[in-house]
Amino acid sequence: RASNLPDATAWKQVIQPILEKAVAQVPKSFIEHKDDAIAWHYRLSDQHAAAEEKSALLEELRMVTGKLGLMVMENAKVVEICPVSTSKGQAVRPLVTSDAYDFMLAVGDDTTDETMFAVMPEDSWTIKIGPGLTKAHTRLQNPAALHRLLAYLDAESEVSDLDRSK
Numbered sequence: 001r002a003s004n005l006p007d008a009t010a011w012k013q014v015i016q017p018i019l020e021k022a023v024a025q026v027p028k029s030f031i032e033h034k035d036d037a038i039a040w041h042y043r044l045s046d047q048h049a050a051a052e053e054k055s056a057l058l059e060e061l062r063m064v065t066g067k068l069g070l071m072v073m074e075n076a077k078v079v080e081i082c083p084v085s086t087s088k089g090q091a092v093r094p095l096v097t098s099d100a101y102d103f104m105l106a107v108g109d110d111t112t113d114e115t116m117f118a119v120m121p122e123d124s125w126t127i128k129i130g131p132g133l134t135k136a137h138t139r140l141q142n143p144a145a146l147h148r149l150l151a152y153l154d155a156e157s158e159v160s161d162l163d164r165s166k
Contacts, residue, residue, distance in 0.1 A: 008035065011068045012033075018064070023040070037082035038080070042077050042078070069083055075112055089119040091116070096119055104125070107129065108127075109143075127149075130142065
């Protein structure tokens with residue numbers, strides 16, 4: 001845990017009740033607790049009801065998060081709250097700067113992945129799954145396309161191994 005992050009125990013006491021109101025309003029929605037984040041998931045809920053509640057939730061969250069050093073991220077049927085200084089880009093930066101790799105691949109499907117794409121080396125493979133603006137070099141339409149790509153790479157790797165053993 002980085003020392004510069006806001007105290008999660010303190011800020012979660014402020015954010016938790018706001019998210020609990022959303023859960024009470026939207027059946028089948030729920031709260032996910034992470035070490036330095038908290039999220040409201042509504043993918044299993046009626047999307048019309050969730051959309052109405054999401055608007056109210058975002059408005060209320062934005063009134064309190066800035067003062068607490070937090071940011072609100074809207075993802076695929078999830079609203080996540082975390083410290084401004086927490087991101088996937090920061091998480092992968094030590095790996096990227098270590099130069100201890102032969103190949104780097106970053107794959108993501110929502111806005112939280114964009115900070116990761118932004119810090120990846122130019123020669124890495126960065127792949128966005130689905131629609132939306134992206135910093136990734138490549139886009140695949142859906143997870144099935146990613147599975148096909150990975151299966152192809154695995155098959156080519158096995159052929160390469162066979163060629164080397166001759």
